[in-house]
Amino acid sequence: RSSDLTRGQDVIVEISYDTSPKASALQWLAPELTAGKKHPYLFSQCQAIHCRTIVPCQDTPAVKQTYYAQVSVPKELVALMSAIDDGAKPDPEDASRKIYCFRQNIPIPSYLIALVVGALEKREIGPRTVVWSEKELVDAAAHEFAETEAMLKVTEDLAGQYVWGRYDLLVLPPSFPYGGMENPCLTFVTPTLLAGDRSLSNVIAHEISHSWTGNLVTNKTWDHFWLNEGHTVYLERRVGGRLFGEPFRHFQALGGWKELQNSIDTFGASNPLTNLIPNLKGVDPDAAYSSVPYEKGFALLFYLEQLLGGPDVFMGFLKAYIQRFAYKSVVTDDWKTFLYTYFHDKTDILDKVDWKAWMHTPGMPPIKPDYDTTLATACVKLSQKWSKAKECDLPKFCTAEIEELSSQQRIEFLALLLIEAPLPVTHVKRMQEVYNFNAVKNSEIRFRWLRLCIKAKWEEAIPLALKMVTEQGRMKFTRPLFKDLYNFEKSRDKAVSTYREHRQFMHPVTAMLVGKDLKLD
Numbered sequence: 001r002s003s004d005l006t007r008g009q010d011v012i013v014e015i016s017y018d019t020s021p022k023a024s025a026l027q028w029l030a031p032e033l034t035a036g037k038k039h040p041y042l043f044s045q046c047q048a049i050h051c052r053t054i055v056p057c058q059d060t061p062a063v064k065q066t067y068y069a070q071v072s073v074p075k076e077l078v079a080l081m082s083a084i085d086d087g088a089k090p091d092p093e094d095a096s097r098k099i100y101c102f103r104q105n106i107p108i109p110s111y112l113i114a115l116v117v118g119a120l121e122k123r124e125i126g127p128r129t130v131v132w133s134e135k136e137l138v139d140a141a142a143h144e145f146a147e148t149e150a151m152l153k154v155t156e157d158l159a160g161q162y163v164w165g166r167y168d169l170l171v172l173p174p175s176f177p178y179g180g181m182e183n184p185c186l187t188f189v190t191p192t193l194l195a196g197d198r199s200l201s202n203v204i205a206h207e208i209s210h211s212w213t214g215n216l217v218t219n220k221t222w223d224h225f226w227l228n229e230g231h232t233v234y235l236e237r238r239v240g241g242r243l244f245g246e247p248f249r250h251f252q253a254l255g256g257w258k259e260l261q262n263s264i265d266t267f268g269a270s271n272p273l274t275n276l277i278p279n280l281k282g283v284d285p286d287a288a289y290s291s292v293p294y295e296k297g298f299a300l301l302f303y304l305e306q307l308l309g310g311p312d313v314f315m316g317f318l319k320a321y322i323q324r325f326a327y328k329s330v331v332t333d334d335w336k337t338f339l340y341t342y343f344h345d346k347t348d349i350l351d352k353v354d355w356k357a358w359m360h361t362p363g364m365p366p367i368k369p370d371y372d373t374t375l376a377t378a379c380v381k382l383s384q385k386w387s388k389a390k391e392c393d394l395p396k397f398c399t400a401e402i403e404e405l406s407s408q409q410r411i412e413f414l415a416l417l418l419i420e421a422p423l424p425v426t427h428v429k430r431m432q433e434v435y436n437f438n439a440v441k442n443s444e445i446r447f448r449w450l451r452l453c454i455k456a457k458w459e460e461a462i463p464l465a466l467k468m469v470t471e472q473g474r475m476k477f478t479r480p481l482f483k484d485l486y487n488f489e490k491s492r493d494k495a496v497s498t499y500r501e502h503r504q505f506m507h508p509v510t511a512m513l514v515g516k517d518l519k520l521d
Contacts, residue, residue: 015056024508025050027175033505034118034173035136039077041118043172043188045181045509048222048285051110062220062329064107071100073117080132082114082183084165104184106163107327109218114183116170126167128152133171133191140194141171147198147243151205154242159212159235160319167208175473177507179203182210182232190474192443199407199442202240202252209235212322220329222285226276227335230297231318237298238315250372251408253302257371258415260295261364267292269363276300276359277332286509287516296365300358303369304339307349317342332359379409383416386427394430402435407442414448422455429458438464447477454484454491462491470502473510483517496520 005011021028029041044054052059071079072091075098083104091097122130123142126149131141148169156162166185174191180203181188187207193200213231233256241249267274273288276296280288305314321338336355340347357366373380382401389397405413417423423431432438437449450468453461462485469481485495496518503511515521 017056019054022508023050023053025054027507029173029175033175035134036119039119041116041173043116043118043176044114045177045188045507046113047111047181048289049111050509051113054115055110055113057110057113059110061109061111061218061222064109064218064327064329066107067102067104067113069102071102071115071117072097073100074098076119077117078120078132079115079117080120080168080170080186081116082108082112082186084185106184108184108215109329112182112184112215114181114186114188116172116186116188120170122168125149125169126152128162128165129167129169131169131171132186134173137171137191137194140196141169144194144196144198145169145201145204147201148204148208150243151201151208151239154239155205155208155212155235158238158242158315158319159209159322162211163216164211167211169204174471175505175507175510177473177475177510179474179476180207182207182214184211184215190472192472192474192477195407195442195444197407197442200444202236205239206232206236209239213318216327217322217325218329220331221280222288223277223280224331225285226293226297226300227330227332229294230276230301233294233298234301235318238311241311247372247374248408251375251412253298253369254371254373254376255408255412255415256291256295256298257368258412258419259291260299261419263290263292263295264362264364266290272362274362286513296358299365299369303365303367304353306369307353308343308346375409376412378405379412379416383413383420386417386423386431387420389427391424391426394426397430397434399434407445411442411444411448414445414452417452418448418455422457423452425456425458428453428456428461443472443474443477447481451480451484454481454488457488457490459490462488462494465491466494466498470498473507475510475513478510479514479517482514486518 025044025046027043031037031040034041049059051057069081073079075096079100081102083102086101086103088098088100091099119134120132121135121138122132123138124130125142125146129148131138131145133141152162152167164185168186170186170188171191172188176188176190179190189203193203209232213235214228219225219227237249237252240252264274267290272278274292278288305311308314320342324338325334340350343350354366402410437445440446446468450461450465454465465481465485469478482495482499485491499514499518
């Protein structure tokens with residue numbers, strides 16, 4: 001009774017509740033949708049505002065809490081959470097079940113609460129890292145992510161001590177809608193990263209970086225999402241620069257500028273959702289999601305780095321910012337005030353920045369930073385050769401041209417062609433003959449190649465594109481491919497019927513957004 005309570009007294013409140021089978025934070029997978037085909041699988045994705053569908057909580061990144069959990073599951077399955085393992089025991093109420101216990105002693109926002117249950121196995125890949133997945137993928141995952149500890153050490157060297165204890169990885173089933181999710185102690189990643197050659201490991205560097213920017217210093221509201229993502233992309237690329245050289249960092253940054261251009265073309269250059277700080281009042285954050293907070297945010301930080309004295313000087317600021325606001329939630333004004341305080345001797349430079357254009361104006365940033373184009377030059381040259389080629393030039397193309405490019409450069413080569421006018425069908429057919437992109441496993445290459453084919457109206461590519469949108473559910477790939485298939489009159493009906501057939505197997509957020517893209521909602 002409330003009359004028995006006094007001000008300042010600690011109280012434990014117990015809430016009994018059920019979740020709905022339709023809770024948008026969860027995807028329940030039937031056995032046939034898993035790699036092993038024998039056991040069901042459950043995973044959560046609480047970001048941005050889905051935790052409220054599974055936990056009675058203050059579902060805002062402005063509030064942080066520690067948590068302790070016990071999860072009862074059938075004993076042939078394993079439960080994992082975004083926390084430190086606190087032991088397991090038989091379920092006293094049911095001999096066929098087992099209880100897994102978890103403890104997260106660092107305060108986190110609700111969107112970082114995460115749960116997975118499945119027939120999972122693990123492989124140790126470092127002193128504080130195991131990789132978990134179904135047994136069919138676990139060895140491939142252990143190979144792919146073998147560089148995790150090296151990345152952790154570099155990030156610690158740049159940003160300060162890693163405070164979370166464990167850094168484990170979980171490879172999810174293909175319907176997982178994102179590249180990765182930075183759940184503390186247990187990063188969730190898509191199986192589309194399993195390229196076989198570790199070429200897509202920048203996603204791991206990104207999720208590791210979130211352990212500082214996002215998980216430790218958090219955006220207070222989703223309007224300020226760029227504080228999470230812009231800083232994380234900046235840190236991720238600093239890690240890449242340390243591991244693979246400064247030209248590589250600039251190459252990744254230049255690719256990001258192109259991604260930003262694509263997003264702004266999709267939304268429209270006057271769309272207020274392309275502001276660095278959009279007004280999300282009454283807007284579902286999932287519907288506003290794009291590369292803008294990532295890449296416009298990164299471009300601002302990269303521009304400031306060049307303005308204020310270079311990478312090491314700017315990293316000094318970022319490290320101090322993390323120390324200053326660790327365990328807190330912040331808005332852009334907090335960040336900007338601290339920037340001015342840290343660079344108190346350079347306020348004249350900061351005053352010249354057009355803050356309104358960067359933060360509160362839609363479209364591309366007011367200024368393009370300087371990029372080292374060493375690694376991009378070969379991609380530009382080859383893409384120009386293809387877009388300018390006449391039919392009589394096609395026999396001159398040869399396999400050696402593509403073999404000279406790294407996986408990242410091949411991705412960039414295709415990305416450059418995608419921002420040009422569509423190629424004629426004759427050109428993509430010849431490209432397949434000489435480069436054999438249809439046989440490539442790397443999902444980033446495959447995705448851009450199939451978009452190029454559909455935009456060129458090559459009918460033979462339709463079944464391959466439909467296969468990619470149904471075999472995996474990463475929204476970065478699924479949504480643009482579905483849109484391209486819808487815009488090509490020869491594949492429109494098939495795109496809609498494929499979506500209707502597969503909708504029940506898709507993640508609820510993916511299904512909702514693809515439905516909108518196909519104009520079915």
